[in-house]
Amino acid sequence: MKKILQIAWREFVATVSTKAFIIGLLFMPALILVGIAVGPRLFNQRSFRVQGEVAIVDPTGLVIPELRTTLENRRTVARRLEEARDTLAQAPGSMREIAASQIAQAPAPDLRLVERPPDADVQQEKKWLITDQKDEKDAKRLALVVIHPDAVSRAEGKPAYGSYDIYVPPNLDDRADNEIQQSLRDAIINARVSARALDRDTINAIVRLPRMQSVTVSKDTERRTVGGFNVLLPIAFSVLLFLGVMTGGMSLVTSTVEEKSSRVIEVLLSAVSPMELMAGKLLGQLAVSMLTMGLYVAMGVAALASFALFGLLNPWLILYLLIFFLLTYLVFGSLLMAIGSAVNEMREAQSLMMPIIMLLIIPYMLGFPISRDPNSTFSTVISFVPPINGFAMLLRMASSAPPPWWQVWLSIGIGVASVCAAVWFTAKVFRIGLLMYGKAPDFATLIRWARAA
Amino acid sequence: MWYNGRTLMNDAILLKGVNKTFGPTPAVTDLDLAVPGGALYGFIGPNGAGKTTTIRMIMSIIFPDSGAISILGRPSALDAKDRIGYLPEERGVYRKMKVGAFLTYMARLKGVSDANLGKRIRDSLERVDLGATESKKCEELSKGMLQKVQLLAAIVHEPDLLILDEPFSGLDPVSAKLLRDLVLAEHRRGATILFSTHVMPHAEEICQSVVMIHQGRKVLDEPLSAIRSRYDPRAIQFEPLDPKADVSSLKALPGIVGVARIETGYEIRLADGTDPAAAMRSITMAVAPARIELSRPRLEDVFIRIVSGGAATAETEEHLRANLQIGAKVATV
Numbered sequence: 001m002k003k004i005l006q007i008a009w010r011e012f013v014a015t016v017s018t019k020a021f022i023i024g025l026l027f028m029p030a031l032i033l034v035g036i037a038v039g040p041r042l043f044n045q046r047s048f049r050v051q052g053e054v055a056i057v058d059p060t061g062l063v064i065p066e067l068r069t070t071l072e073n074r075r076t077v078a079r080r081l082e083e084a085r086d087t088l089a090q091a092p093g094s095m096r097e098i099a100a101s102q103i104a105q106a107p108a109p110d111l112r113l114v115e116r117p118p119d120a121d122v123q124q125e126k127k128w129l130i131t132d133q134k135d136e137k138d139a140k141r142l143a144l145v146v147i148h149p150d151a152v153s154r155a156e157g158k159p160a161y162g163s164y165d166i167y168v169p170p171n172l173d174d175r176a177d178n179e180i181q182q183s184l185r186d187a188i189i190n191a192r193v194s195a196r197a198l199d200r201d202t203i204n205a206i207v208r209l210p211r212m213q214s215v216t217v218s219k220d221t222e223r224r225t226v227g228g229f230n231v232l233l234p235i236a237f238s239v240l241l242f243l244g245v246m247t248g249g250m251s252l253v254t255s256t257v258e259e260k261s262s263r264v265i266e267v268l269l270s271a272v273s274p275m276e277l278m279a280g281k282l283l284g285q286l287a288v289s290m291l292t293m294g295l296y297v298a299m300g301v302a303a304l305a306s307f308a309l310f311g312l313l314n315p316w317l318i319l320y321l322l323i324f325f326l327l328t329y330l331v332f333g334s335l336l337m338a339i340g341s342a343v344n345e346m347r348e349a350q351s352l353m354m355p356i357i358m359l360l361i362i363p364y365m366l367g368f369p370i371s372r373d374p375n376s377t378f379s380t381v382i383s384f385v386p387p388i389n390g391f392a393m394l395l396r397m398a399s400s401a402p403p404p405w406w407q408v409w410l411s412i413g414i415g416v417a418s419v420c421a422a423v424w425f426t427a428k429v430f431r432i433g434l435l436m437y438g439k440a441p442d443f444a445t446l447i448r449w450a451r452a453a
Numbered sequence: 454m455w456y457n458g459r460t461l462m463n464d465a466i467l468l469k470g471v472n473k474t475f476g477p478t479p480a481v482t483d484l485d486l487a488v489p490g491g492a493l494y495g496f497i498g499p500n501g502a503g504k505t506t507t508i509r510m511i512m513s514i515i516f517p518d519s520g521a522i523s524i525l526g527r528p529s530a531l532d533a534k535d536r537i538g539y540l541p542e543e544r545g546v547y548r549k550m551k552v553g554a555f556l557t558y559m560a561r562l563k564g565v566s567d568a569n570l571g572k573r574i575r576d577s578l579e580r581v582d583l584g585a586t587e588s589k590k591c592e593e594l595s596k597g598m599l600q601k602v603q604l605l606a607a608i609v610h611e612p613d614l615l616i617l618d619e620p621f622s623g624l625d626p627v628s629a630k631l632l633r634d635l636v637l638a639e640h641r642r643g644a645t646i647l648f649s650t651h652v653m654p655h656a657e658e659i660c661q662s663v664v665m666i667h668q669g670r671k672v673l674d675e676p677l678s679a680i681r682s683r684y685d686p687r688a689i690q691f692e693p694l695d696p697k698a699d700v701s702s703l704k705a706l707p708g709i710v711g712v713a714r715i716e717t718g719y720e721i722r723l724a725d726g727t728d729p730a731a732a733m734r735s736i737t738m739a740v741a742p743a744r745i746e747l748s749r750p751r752l753e754d755v756f757i758r759i760v761s762g763g764a765a766t767a768e769t770e771e772h773l774r775a776n777l778q779i780g781a782k783v784a785t786v
Contacts, residue, residue: 006561014549263545267606269514270539271562273531435514435543 003272007280012287015251025292028243029299050109050179052140055128059118059149062195063164067187071111109179112139122146122165129169143168143180152191161192233313234371234398236300237321238363238391240293245329245360248289249336252281253349256340265434274431278423282333289329297321320397320408324390327415331387332356334419334426338446341426342433348440355443363391374399383411386418425450464523465490465614465645466511471520473506480506482669484520488647490613493640495656495663496649497752503669504649505542508618511647512539525614535564538612538644542619544603546591552578552602553587556609563610577605581631597628604632608639615639617648621655633659653752665756672759684750684758689729691736692718692744699740706735720748 015021058064116125122144129144148162149155155162164184168177193200259265268277297318304313339352366388370379374396383392383403393411396403428450433441441449466488473481481503488494496504509515510522513530525533546555556574560567567573578584581601586594594602600623608615617636621629637659640646650656656663663680665673673680693700700719703712708727713720723732729747737745 003562003564006558010558014547259547262548263541263543264547265545266514266541266543267539267545267559267603268562270512270537270541270607271534271559435509437543 004276004280004283007268007272007277008284008287011255011281011284015255015285015288016291021251021288024247025295028296050111050142050173050176052110052142052176053112053114054142054180055114055116055125055144057116057118057120057122057125057144057146060147060152060191061118062152062191063147063184063187064113064115066190066194067113067183070183070186070190071109071113109176109183111142111180111183126167129167141169142172142176145180145184147188151188152195164188233317234395235367237317237394237398238367240296240321241325241328241391241394242360242364243296244289244293244325245332247292248285248329249332249356251288252285252333252337253340253353254346255281255285256337257343257346257349260341260343260434260437261345269434274434275427278334278337278427278430281337282330285333286326286329289325293325317398321394323412324394324415327412327419328387328390330419331415331422332360334422338426338429338433341430342436342441342446342449344437344440352440352443352446359387363388363395366392367395370395371399374401375403380407383407384414386414387422389414389418428452463489465492465525466647467521467523468507468511469521471507471510471517471522473503473510473515473517479669481510481517481666484666484669484671486664486671486674488645490645491643492645493659493661494645494647495660496647496666497653497656497663497756498649498651498666499756500651502651502666504651504666505618506669507666508541508616508647508649511616512537533614535610536613538607538610538615538639540604540607540615540617540620542622542649546599546602546606548590548592550591551588552583552591552594555591556602556606559606560609563612565610574605574609577609581605581635597624600624600628600632601635604635608635608644611642612644615644615646615648617646619650620648621650621652653756657752663752665752665759667756667760673755680752680755681750684755686748686750686754687723687725687727687729688748689721689723689733689736690715690718690744690746690748691721691740691742694741694743702739703736706732706739708732709736718744 056064056067125144125146129141131141144167146165146167148164150158150162151164152161154160166177166181166184190200193203259268272280301313335356336353339349339356343349343352366382369376370382370392373379379392379396380403383389383396384407385392389411393403393408397408429446432449432452433446464487466486468484468486471481471484471486472479484503484507486507496507498504506515510517511524511530513522513524522529524530525536527533530537547558550558553571553574556578557570560570560574575584575587578587583598583601586598586602591599591602600620604617604620607617615636620632620636624632636646636648648656648660657677660677662676663673664671675683691700691703700712703709703719703721708724709721709732710724711722713722721732721736723729733745733747736742
């Protein structure tokens with residue numbers, strides 16, 4: 001045991017003291033921080049201003065005046081803020097403030113209407129859209145709008161109002177398209193309301209009913225429901241599991257290949273048995289993965305705590321994350337190590353690793369159907385299929401409808417059995433592969449080794 | 454106890470009827486070997502003879518198909534790993550690890566829990582003129598320096614049995630001598646040593662006994678002194694003081710059957726039963742000598758004689774010699 005710990009300690013120190021590891025470890029949190037800090041600036045809506053000309057053919061003669069009114073900056077900004085506040089009412093307090101301050105500063109669109117005769121030929125007008133503009137300073141042509149004659153007053157015998165057609169040049173930004181259509185919608189509705197001699201404000205007041213914040217009631221406490229948490233939590237858990245397994249698994253491959261290619265392996269085998277070496281390496285990289293995951297979990301918990309949302313997370317889930325991580329890591333880690341022991345260099349390992357990495361990616365493709373319908377037959381079956389049962393079961397447990405306990409423990413049992421199988425296979429391949437140089441083996445060779453050893 | 458009446462306690466290494474095949478190729482066939490405690494054994498044979506396979510079986514890194522192995526009185530080297538030092542032919546280091554840390558790691562894996570380990574390692578590095586490298590990374594060292602570090606790693610735990618697979622391959626003469634001195638020092642300390650080489654002069658220089666294998670089979674296993682007397686060429690090498698001296702008269706001397714010119718003088722063959730000392734006296738009386746000495750059997754010649762059954766054609770002999778000389782040039786220049 002002492003020797004196994006010695007090997008594990010060396011493996012741990014050798015991995016975590018490399019620059020690559022430290023950079024890799026900090027990369028993810030750094031990316032998230034940068035995303036939070038810089039993202040809003042990079043993808044800032046404020047920087048985009050809808051600006052240009054919109055040609056309009058209005059046979060009713062009622063829409064254009066309303067559109068002019070609608071386009072007045074003040075009203076546009078007011079409308080945007082109103083929408084934003086409705087959306088924001090569901091967000092946590094601190095986020096609400098940040099977002100509200102940004103929305104308030106959004107620039108109003110600058111749209112100039114080009115009135116075309118009511119009987120203009122639409123085909124001719126379309127050419128206006130795609131004619132090259134000589135002077136760059138000329139306003140950009142954004143759209144041609146043709147209002148239907150019955151857009152404001154219903155045609156006789158028809159149950160519905162008419163609408164409008166909109167033609168745009170290639171590569172028009174969808175935000176401009178959106179802005180124009182929003183303004184048109186407002187203008188046409190206003191025109192219809194005016195035509196019926198109704199008051200728009202009254203109608204607005206009647207139809208306005210903002211979505212309310214639901215309150216989650218639990219035994220001890222009541223709190224406002226946080227939308228999206230039930231979706232995000234399973235994703236976060238499977239990402240953590242993937243990261244943990246990949247961190248350890250990849251290091252196991254590289255360190256084993258390195259020991260083989262630097263010919264240090266036989267020196268080691270004079271001091272320890274292949275089983276001790278294997279156990280030590282698995283343990284050492286397990287510690288590396290735990291460090292990585294521990295850091296991310298701690299950051300996640302700290303983030304939840306800072307938004308006073310920690311109560312949303314069932315602490316037992318972290319324990320099960322740990323159990324399923326251990327099982328999944330041991331299966332994938334030992335299989336990857338078997339590959340590392342069989343090849344001569346990393347390039348040869350790539351092709352053998354491919355199917356194993358694919359297995360790790362499958363849970364992501366199945367993630368959505370499982371977390372949406374965690375107790376379907378499909379989800380249930382997948383959560384018993386090794387080696388991805390850990391992913392599937394965690395997704396189900398973190399979802400809004402956790403599975404019964406017997407299923408969880410059955411999945412854990414299957415996990416333990418698959419660990420035994422994977423470790424057995426690796427031990428066999430490891431013993432033969434470590435001293436085998438020359439032609440890179442394929443999977444069939446590995447299986448033959450496992451049988452022969 | 455189970456091998457020709459020898460007790461397990463006497464022999465550091467005991468192999469009985471060991472066989473190993475890789476696929477259809479036999480690597481070692483029916484090999485018996487007994488290395489007594491405290492001996493310095495050479496394990497010789499050309500490349501591909503099965504030396505490394507045998508050593509790996511001794512180390513329990515691979516296992517024989519059949520036969521029994523006993524190491525330091527245990528049924529497997531796995532039970533005695535901490536008492537064995539091993540320098541494999543395929544040897545390496547952790548390139549990014551510091552020399553001192555590497556030696557400490559190897560010592561710990563060998564079960565050394567000495568509080569003074571750091572000092573011991575520093576001292577041993579000093580002894581091989583590598584005192585300044587303790588905090589250098591292994592990748593910064595030259596090949597010769599690394600070989601020394603690797604040997605130190607094999608002996609850092611003061612093993613009872615030291616197994617060296619081609620320890621001198623690829624070394625310059627100065628490093629080879631330093632390594633040889635280290636090996637001899639270990640032997641004086643009391644360690645049993647088995648070292649393999651395909652460069653026979655290396656074995657002749659330091660071994661007490663040699664085991665020779667060819668195509669997986671043992672062809673010779675005797676003390677060097679016994680080999681020398683058994684394969685005594687019964688010849689005297691003679692170099693006259695005056696290179697132009699007439700040596701034809703030597704043929705007439707009693708007990709001398711022939712005189713042949715060789716590169717460094719003459720080889721004078723003696724008749725069976727002739728006392729070499731008396732023959733040498735009469736030769737020096739007849740022609741003044743610059744140098745006169747008894748021809749000694751060379752392991753290389755012995756090997757060729759055994760393998761070819763004494764009837765090697767010039768072509769097979771040349772082939773066998775070439776096989777034995779690969780790598781020897783670097784080591785013996």
